[in-house]
Amino acid sequence: MSSDLRKKLLEVFTDKPDEYISGQELADRLGCSRTAIWKHIEEMRKDGFTLEAVRKKGYRITNSPKSIIPDEIRFGLKTKFLGRNIFYEETVDSTQKIAQKLAYEGAEEGTIVLAEEQIGGRGRMDRSWHSPKYKGIWMSVLLRPNIPIMQAPQLTLLTAVAVVQGIEEVTGIQAQIKWPNDVLINGKKVTGILTELQADSDRIHSLIIGIGINVNQHIEDYPEELQNTATSLFIEKKEDWNRAVIIQAILLKMEKLYTIYLENGFYPIKLLWESYALTIGTRITASTLTGKIVGKALGITDDGVLLVEDEQGTTHRIYSADISV
Numbered sequence: 001m002s003s004d005l006r007k008k009l010l011e012v013f014t015d016k017p018d019e020y021i022s023g024q025e026l027a028d029r030l031g032c033s034r035t036a037i038w039k040h041i042e043e044m045r046k047d048g049f050t051l052e053a054v055r056k057k058g059y060r061i062t063n064s065p066k067s068i069i070p071d072e073i074r075f076g077l078k079t080k081f082l083g084r085n086i087f088y089e090e091t092v093d094s095t096q097k098i099a100q101k102l103a104y105e106g107a108e109e110g111t112i113v114l115a116e117e118q119i120g121g122r123g124r125m126d127r128s129w130h131s132p133k134y135k136g137i138w139m140s141v142l143l144r145p146n147i148p149i150m151q152a153p154q155l156t157l158l159t160a161v162a163v164v165q166g167i168e169e170v171t172g173i174q175a176q177i178k179w180p181n182d183v184l185i186n187g188k189k190v191t192g193i194l195t196e197l198q199a200d201s202d203r204i205h206s207l208i209i210g211i212g213i214n215v216n217q218h219i220e221d222y223p224e225e226l227q228n229t230a231t232s233l234f235i236e237k238k239e240d241w242n243r244a245v246i247i248q249a250i251l252l253k254m255e256k257l258y259t260i261y262l263e264n265g266f267y268p269i270k271l272l273w274e275s276y277a278l279t280i281g282t283r284i285t286a287s288t289l290t291g292k293i294v295g296k297a298l299g300i301t302d303d304g305v306l307l308v309e310d311e312q313g314t315t316h317r318i319y320s321a322d323i324s325v
């Protein structure tokens with residue numbers, strides 16, 4: 001089935017999620033015969049959708065597939081632009097690389113890249129990001145905000161807020177943020193965010209926000225060196241989660257926050273960020289490229305810079321570092 005037809009068909013079901021829709025109505029809305037509709041429905045079943053068919057009533061989707069194929073994300077996605085254009089592949093090197101290429105080629109704002117597995121998943125400073133197949137959300141989001149380069153880190157913080165809110169909405173788990181890019185549950189890392197950008201001397205052309213979320217991993221799915229520091233939503237609640245629902249929730253939160261950000265600036269986002277932040281007010285060690293700073297994390301500035309007061313009472317502005325407590 002052409003992806004366009006599938007999209008239209010899913011739109012009809014999305015309009016009335018709990019109702020039966022007759023073959024005739026589907027045929028009318030799509031402008032094709034009832035036989036063609038029947039064939040499309042069979043194809044959807046093959047792709048993992050469960051569709052109930054009741055005589056004289058019609059069809060209803062009762063379950064969508066376990067993979068995160070784009071159709072399943074679209075089914076029930078409430079955003080206006082974020083995630084409307086989906087690039088999906090089963091196995092990739094890194095979703096960041098694909099998103100960068102798409103950005104360069106002029107892909108629209110809100111485009112997302114998703115994969116079931118990354119074999120070259122990356123963190124900051126070229127560290128590797130463990131991204132096993134079907135277990136997590138490995139996603140890159142393309143934004144094109146008209147802001148100076150210096151403000152790009154604010155979007156990392158905004159994304160962390162969206163992830164915390166999305167996770168809470170779907171699973172009820174209250175995660176916390178460790179500056180700048182980690183989302184933790186009970187002190188262990190459930191999400192990492194990597195923001196990269198394409199820009200000329202002072203303006204951003206595109207921002208690629210990579211989000212890696214551990215969803216259904218069991219502890220033995222991690223390599224030994226991550227078993228004490230990483231967690232997943234499954235590990236925290238002993239429940240398997242539908243990744244598409246989590247993606248939809250996070251995209252909707254992110255779109256709302258981004259719209260607020262573009263209209264009102266960073267301040268409202270900063271307040272939210274601080275309400276989820278783990279390390280503010282506590283003693284931390286910030287390891288930067290030039291050395292270590294030990295002191296009390298005072299908060300973040302409006303630019304998203306971390307302020308740390310050392311033992312001598314001097315306040316340091318930290319732009320990039322690894323934080324330990």
Ligand code: BT5
Pocket residue numbers: 093094095096118120121122123124125127128129130131137138139140181182189190191192193194210211212213214226229230231
């Ligand atoms: C990050 O880097 O936390 C950013 C991770 C971004 C991953 C996403 S997935 C989609 C997109 N495509 C990509 O290729 N990347 C993005 P950083 O703060 O540097 O943390 C990296 C460190 O986290 C590693 O050195 C490990 O110690 C640890 N780590 C690796 N994989 C992990 C995992 N799945 N869960 C928790 N910790 C992990």
